[in-house]
Amino acid sequence: MTDHLFHTSAPLRRAVRRLARRHRLPAETRARLVLCVTDLAHSAFQAGRPVTLRTAREANAGADSHVLAVTLHFDGAAGPRPPVNLPLPATAPTPDSVTWRLPVPPDKPIDGAGGRHLAPPDADGHWTEMRAVEEELRAAFARTDALIAEHRRLKHELAETNAGVLALYVQLEERDEQLRKAHGQILQELEDALRPQPLTIEGLELAAHYAPADPNAPTGGDHYDWFQLPDGTLHITVVDALGHGVRSTRSALNVTHAVRTLALEGHPLESILARTHEILMPQDPALMATVLMARLNPATGELQIANGSHPPALLLRADGAAGYLDVKGRGVGFPMPGSERVRQEEIRPGDLLVLYTDGLTESRRDPCEGERRLAEAARRHANRPLDEIPAAVVADMHTLVLHSDDTVALTVRRTALPGHRNETPATKNAPGRVKRL
Structure with missing residues (x-):
């Protein structure tokens, strides 16, 4: 030491x-x-x-x-x-x-x-000091040069890695886009399979539009069905099952299938809702769905409405007068299900009937405002071809969505039958048709 x-x-x-x-x-x-x-x-x-x-x-x-x-x-x-x-x-x-x-x-x-x-x-102590300082400077420079070289190498490797990651990201985006398209195509085919087939009924025009809450998941609890009864009357069912996704889709399909079976068996309209509840609840006790049913005779224009907790149908007359067809009732899965009465109306040539689910009128969380806006939108687009009206009305109603939900909009317009006393040149050549958008 x-x-x-x-x-x-x-x-x-x-x-x-x-x-x-x-x-x-x-x-x-x-x-x-x-x-x-x-x-x-x-x-x-x-x-x-x-x-x-x-x-x-x-x-x-x-x-x-x-x-x-x-x-x-x-x-x-x-x-x-x-x-x-x-x-x-x-x-x-x-x-x-x-x-x-x-x-x-x-x-x-x-x-x-x-x-x-x-x-x-040494012989010269000052020289020894200077020599030591030079060695230290050389060591510092060598260390600096080594760090600079390592930094350049790392930057080069990072650039190559970034280029590879970017190329991989582009490939993944392309693959993701392909998968999205394939997924969308499959879901579109599934949606087409779930919706009822187009109908051609003389004296009536029909069109429907479905807008899912999530465009990448078009299945949901909002569903509709239409078919002709043996006497030629058009039957329409609009269902809104609680929830989203495939489970709610299954619930809505069970309701529409039960309603179709009971209607074709000849059950009166006022009893179908309660009977549907009795059939389905033992199979699915958690099922809850609002249901609106409408029957329209294309020859006479007689309209019957039964409702179970569903938003009321909108009737827009040919002269521009609009009104909601309120009917009290409770839906499937609700206490004391069924429609309290069957409302009778007459649909004249040129009148427009709008059926829908609450996703159309409650997108801003205010049903009263939604009903007012729906009447204005229907009046604004009433003169368009019928197959364009549902999508146009939905677009107007969804300009500002505060509460996203599945939406069904369905329109029916009566045209004059050939030889009818109210027939006009405009309605004489209008073919009965239905087109789902």
Whole structure:
């Protein structure tokens, strides 16, 4: 162990460099050690207090290497607290000293053990100092060059990786688009299979439009069915089953199938809702659905309406007068299900009947405002071809959607039958047709 007392920075730096040279410390480690020692000793020198540099060489137990312990001791007062960002972190700081423990080669120091001097003096001590500084600069430059080269390599690899990721992202987007199209096609085919087949009824025009809450999942609980009874009367059922997705679709289909079966068996309109409830509830106790049923005789224009908790149908007369056909009742799955009465109306040539689900009028969470807006939209588009009216009305009603829900809009317009006394040139050649949009 050797101790040396220093009063200024210059001899301290030279001593540290000679010490590092003697024990074969790498130039980069030597430079860091010189910076640490001189920085920490600076405040003591300014206060006129000396510092002691103490060195000791130790052998690691069980290891073929040695450790050089370099301690900077502050005489007469506590030393400064070593900063966290020292170029060479201290291993054992105390209130009055700082120690660095550095691994060194196991060989003996250059000038042998013992001796007064930290390193053998050269012919020109100044030259030795300058030479050490040059070595440290070279080591710093080499380290900087290595870091720059590594940074360039990493940037190049990152650029290649980004290019690969971008290409993969483009491929995934293309594949995703293909899958979306295929998925949409399958769902469209499924939707087509669920909806009733088009009808051609002389004296009537029919059209329907379905807008799902989620365009990527067109199945839902809003459903409709239409068919002709044996006497030629048109029967329409509009159902809104509670929930979304495939389960609600199944519930709505069960309701429409039960209603169709009962209607074709000849059950009166006022009893079908209650009977549908009796049939389906044992199979699906959680089922809840609102139901509206309409029967229209194309020859006479006689309209019958039964309702179970469903939004009322809208009747727009040919002269522009509009009104809602309210009928009280409770839907399937509700307490005391059934329509309280069957409402009778007459549909004259040119009149427009609009049936729908609550997704059309409650998109802004205000049913009263929705009904008012629906009447205005129906009046605004009444003169368009019938197969365009449902989609146009839905587009108007969904300009601002605060409450997204599945939506069905169905329109029926009566045209004059050939030979009818109310027949007009405009209605004489209008074929009965139905088109689902």
